Amino acid sequence: MARKTPEFSASSMADIAFLLLIFFLVTTTMDVTTGINRILPPPPDPTVKPPDIKDRNIMNILVSRSDRLMVNGKGMELSSLKDEVKGFMIPHFPDDENFPETKLVEIELLGATHRSRGIISLKNDRGTSYDMYIQIQDELAQAFTELRNEFSQRKFGKNYADLPEDKAKAVSKAIPVPVSEAEPEDVGGK
Amino acid sequence: MSRFKKKGDKETPGISTASLPDIIFMLLFFFMVTTVMRETELLVKINPPSAVEVLKLERKDLVSFIYIGEPVKTKLGTNARIQLNDAFATVDDISEFIVLEREARDEADRKFLTTSLKVDKGTKMGVVSDIKQELRKAGAFKINYSVTEKRKD
Numbered sequence: 001m002a003r004k005t006p007e008f009s010a011s012s013m014a015d016i017a018f019l020l021l022i023f024f025l026v027t028t029t030m031d032v033t034t035g036i037n038r039i040l041p042p043p044p045d046p047t048v049k050p051p052d053i054k055d056r057n058i059m060n061i062l063v064s065r066s067d068r069l070m071v072n073g074k075g076m077e078l079s080s081l082k083d084e085v086k087g088f089m090i091p092h093f094p095d096d097e098n099f100p101e102t103k104l105v106e107i108e109l110l111g112a113t114h115r116s117r118g119i120i121s122l123k124n125d126r127g128t129s130y131d132m133y134i135q136i137q138d139e140l141a142q143a144f145t146e147l148r149n150e151f152s153q154r155k156f157g158k159n160y161a162d163l164p165e166d167k168a169k170a171v172s173k174a175i176p177v178p179v180s181e182a183e184p185e186d187v188g189g190k
Numbered sequence: 191m192s193r194f195k196k197k198g199d200k201e202t203p204g205i206s207t208a209s210l211p212d213i214i215f216m217l218l219f220f221f222m223v224t225t226v227m228r229e230t231e232l233l234v235k236i237n238p239p240s241a242v243e244v245l246k247l248e249r250k251d252l253v254s255f256i257y258i259g260e261p262v263k264t265k266l267g268t269n270a271r272i273q274l275n276d277a278f279a280t281v282d283d284i285s286e287f288i289v290l291e292r293e294a295r296d297e298a299d300r301k302f303l304t305t306s307l308k309v310d311k312g313t314k315m316g317v318v319s320d321i322k323q324e325l326r327k328a329g330a331f332k333i334n335y336s337v338t339e340k341r342k343d
Contacts (some may be wrong), residue, residue, distance in 0.1 A: 034246055
């Protein structure tokens with residue numbers, strides 16, 4: 001008595017596979033790595049003398065080993081750093097003694113533009129905490145983003161991030177990010 | 191004398207779903223195989239700082255990681271240590287690490303290699319600066335400070 005094996009319904013198989021698929025899709029969401037991108041300068045060339053920069057063109061930011069902030073010799077709160085940097089970096093024309101010099105540069109799409117010659121020098125102690133360092137980097141980045149946004153709103157009516165590539169390039173030329181990091185001082189402990 | 195006769199109204203044959211599981215299984219296997227993560231076991235504690243202006247790291251295959259933080263094992267002390275791949279290292283090992291990382295990539299991709307620094311909040315900048323100096327010497331200029339995103343308020 002040969003009995004027929006009952007037919008096995010394969011229609012639910014798809015559902016099972018789907019379930020597994022979705023499970024894997026959901027569980028393998030890797031943590032997205034977010035961070036602050038920076039380009040390090042190449043090692044200093046001992047034969048080339050560092051250029052002389054006028055005092056008025058430099059904003060000295062110093063972070064002590066106890067995470068205290070000093071801008072041009074005066075203590076400052078972290079929360080006011082952004083506005084200070086913005087005020088410093090906005091091109092002042094006509095020339096103002098208290099602000100950095102400007103340089104007239106020819107930029108595509110923008111024409112002749114006054115560009116600030118200001119430089120921000122960031123120096124930290126070896127004992128400064130990494131958290132503080134990142135906070136300052138972040139404040140600086142925010143200041144420059146806001147400057148660029150304001151500039152591109154004025155020129156193109158859009159935020160910097162929404163600009164097409166050629167215009168974004170022009171804006172980044174008009175407002176560069178001149179942050180220079182000094183080698184840290186060897187005073188604090190490791 | 192039509193060769194193609196209309197055969198009255200015929201029901202459209204239903205599409206067989208028997209091969210559907212196979213297709214889904216194929217997809218499943220594809221995802222299972224491609225999402226093999228090389229998870230480095232962390233030997234240091236890392237609680238990253240947070241910042242507002244963060245960017246997503248693209249091309250994860252072109253990123254090499256340097257971990258800095260307190261060792262997980264408390265008997266190793268509380269001084270910040272550097273971890274490369276799966277082992278503790280010193281600052282002097284960085285240049286060799288960069289060379290190896292570079293050699294592991296395609297020649298065309300080497301210039302896009304980014305070094306991501308995963309550093310604990312409480313670490314002192316001394317160690318980080320030493321590493322940055324080493325990276326400069328090694329020619330790995332593109333770096334990324336790994337931070338979490340902070341909500342703007």
